[in-house]
Amino acid sequence: MSGSSITIAAKDGGSFSAYLARPAGGAPAPAIVVIQEIFGVNAVMRGVADWLAGEGYVAIVPDLFWRIEPGIDITDQSKAEWDRAFQLFGAFDRDKGIIDIDATRAVAATLPGTNGKVGAVGYCLGGHMAYRTAAETAVDATVGYYGVGINDVLHLAPGIRKPLMLHVAEKDGFVPPEAQAKIADGLGGNPLVTIHTYLGQDHAFARIGGAHYDQASADLANRRTLDFFAAHLG
Template structure:
């Protein structure tokens, strides 16, 4: 596995971790959108896992405009403090533009079939929703996306299949926000909402405090089937 350089629409460039599928031939792509801890081992392992299913995966450094090369964990308070500092400084709109640039590069990469979707976790889940409303990705998946209730005015722009995995006890997405999300998205036939009862934020993060193996396997299986159906 390696890193590739992506050129931003407004100038500058940033790195994206590239995981390639086994064997030769054309394969579809996935833009993997990081959590607030950067392109760390959790994200690289996740990229490798999607690649093993038969996809070209790019996981871009979305914090590059603030501090390039962030690679921290969720295992210490100092790292959490750093992660939230980055989260609070992050420009969402510019981040989406960087993800669109990543998507365009992925679709044009040698070996990519030209079809590509996105999947994101936490902050990345929010950005995957915005990829559904603002990009030409062929499908998109959010895991416990934060702040979606404040972005529902864009939901009418969803024109390709979208899944949102919701943790019923998400400490970062209150019940009231969850109800707004369900009400705002459930009427769109392109949207599928999966609620994981009793689960907290980041239930699919390997090694995380709230990791739940059965729920993670269920969500990941649904995502794998969704990508296979919509990307080939």
């Protein structure tokens, strides 16, 4: 596999970059859009794309903060970076973010070496956007890790017409129990939606190097994610 950068035309003018990771071998493969956390297209997100490429997928990570500032690439290792990340989180236009994710999906479906199937996976802010991607785009299968604020946009749930899997951290400091209950109630009746709860885990339990990283839970969630994509993107 190898990583490179491509440029995607925005539907409302302008363009943005995306990190692209391809699997080894020449057989047509499904594509997966990787939806960033609040730290931009950083080493963690590029690592997710490389992991998925290693599992046989064409992975593409769009720069969703480009309308605020292109090329954000920070970590979760300092207070200054956390302050900047929350500033970006507050400034991010989620409606335009969905437009950019859908533009990425359309490009991913037609990239050389792909088979036309496109999934999506997102983390944190990206987990929220993954839910919206499932509800508002033609993506074929979507996974969200510890999405924040899904309980505030459950009115979009009728738009979910393709499989969606959500990984929920039971002790998520950003998604309290009442929000988790609301999500379960709002989505539990949809047979296309699968919700996994990770007992005792806090937000970002799958972020390697993060304060709440838990390898056992991350490995379980990642295995479920790969099985899910294998079932729905094959």
